[in-house]
Each structure stands twice: as structure tokens, then as C-alpha cells.
Amino acid sequence: MKTKIITLTGLLILSISTKGQFGASQAKDNTLLVKGTAILKQIPEIIYASVNVKSESENYTDCQNKLLAKMDKVRSSILKQNISNDLIKTNDMTINERQEFINGKTTKTGFNGNISLIIESPYSPEISKKLLTAFTTDSLVLNYSIGFKLSEKQKSQLRQLAIAKAVEDAKERAYLIAKSSNVKLIKLNSITYLDDEITYNRDNDIIKTEIRPTQDVFVAIRGNNSNTPNIDFNPKEIGIIKSIRMEWTIEENPNRN
8 A cells, every 4th residue: 555755854953052942951062953753644444433323211211222222223224234243343332311400490301322333344435335325224313423544554554664764854854954064963862752752642643633534424314215325435544643853962073164
């Protein structure tokens, strides 16, 4: 699969005889800080669909039974399109008490049920057509979204290559700056992998602005409708971004003219 590579550079600090300030960190004398960044893009291999099934009733048991029956109907509609049962995952089933503000006080009026079904599969025009057909038949009343994402294999490969390209970019920038400034690179003091600064989000390196991560489609289907909506399901490129910061010791070039 074709991979596009973009390199960006920021954080260029050249300090020979004076101390400078960058954010909250103090630049050292005779150092060069260079940030190299690489963005790699690929067409995602995975299509996913999320279906929200809802029910409501004045009785808890009735609300639950309606929810499970509706979920079975949705699952049956999906299976009728020869989509493997192994691709269908159930997620987050909840039954919550419904309350309304009536005559100046909070009154219990029944229960709301909600359950999510997740379907993930390698993308093909056939699977997208099957999903849409399943969601628009059997008089279903559904709220669903369909989108695309990188496979785990794609993410692993792109991350490894992006790190290597970011290192290469930072080194090229350092040599260029040193040459243009007529200084010598003496020693590489440190290499910082900047993405480690944010560890709470596993996929925080996936581009969510410049490169749209998913092509989301939100459609509400009501009543009998056997016509498949005419929606463009060509997945758009998704990017992985990696950044490296290098610190070099430098000195003035003794052969300076």
C-alpha cells in the first residue's frame, strides 16, 4: 500500500554565547536544539460500524426485554447479509430510570434502555454495501455511524517508519543549520521522543485535524426502506505523526572566513 511522507520542523534554537528561553526550559550555552517531525499517511484498511439500539417502557423488565428483542432483530438483519457473527460485538448495555420534572417535582416515569453493537471488518465495497443494506431493512429504527480506521498492523508499521523519518529529519536540519551558521556539531547530547509526553491516549499520534481520521456517516432510518443510501464510502487517508528532539553541542568553526 502506498505511503505518503511529510516532514515538518520546529523548535530550532541556536545558542553559542548567550542563554535563551524556550517555553519553561532554559537553553544551554553552545547547544543546538532541533525538532524533527514526520507525518506518514495511508488509506485505512478497516471499516467499522456502530449501531445504537434503544428501548423505553414504564416497566424495567419490559424495557429490558424490548431492548434484547430489538438487538436480536438488528443482529439477524446483519447476519442475513452474510456478515460473519464473529465480526459483531456487543458493547455497553444500560437500563436507566427515566425522570421528568412535573408539577414542580421530579417524577419517575419509566425506564430507557440502550445497547451498542460494533462491527469491524477489512474494508471492501461489498462489506460497506452489506452493512447499509442490513441497516435499512426489516423496518428497523436505527442510529448508526460508519467510518474507517487504520489496522493495528498499519499503525505499527507507520509508527516505526515515522520515528525513523523524524530522526532523519532532525539530523538533516541540524547539519543544515550548523553549515549555514558556520558552526561545528561536536557531540549529540540527547534524543527525546516527544510523543512520550502524552501517554494517556494510546492513539494520540493519529492526525485528527490536517488529515481526517474517519469518514463518518450518521443516518437515522425509520420504517420500511429497502433502498441503499447513495453514500461515498471511499476511505480518506489517515496520518501518523511522530516528533524527535535532538540536542547537539556546538562550537564556532575555527576555519570561519
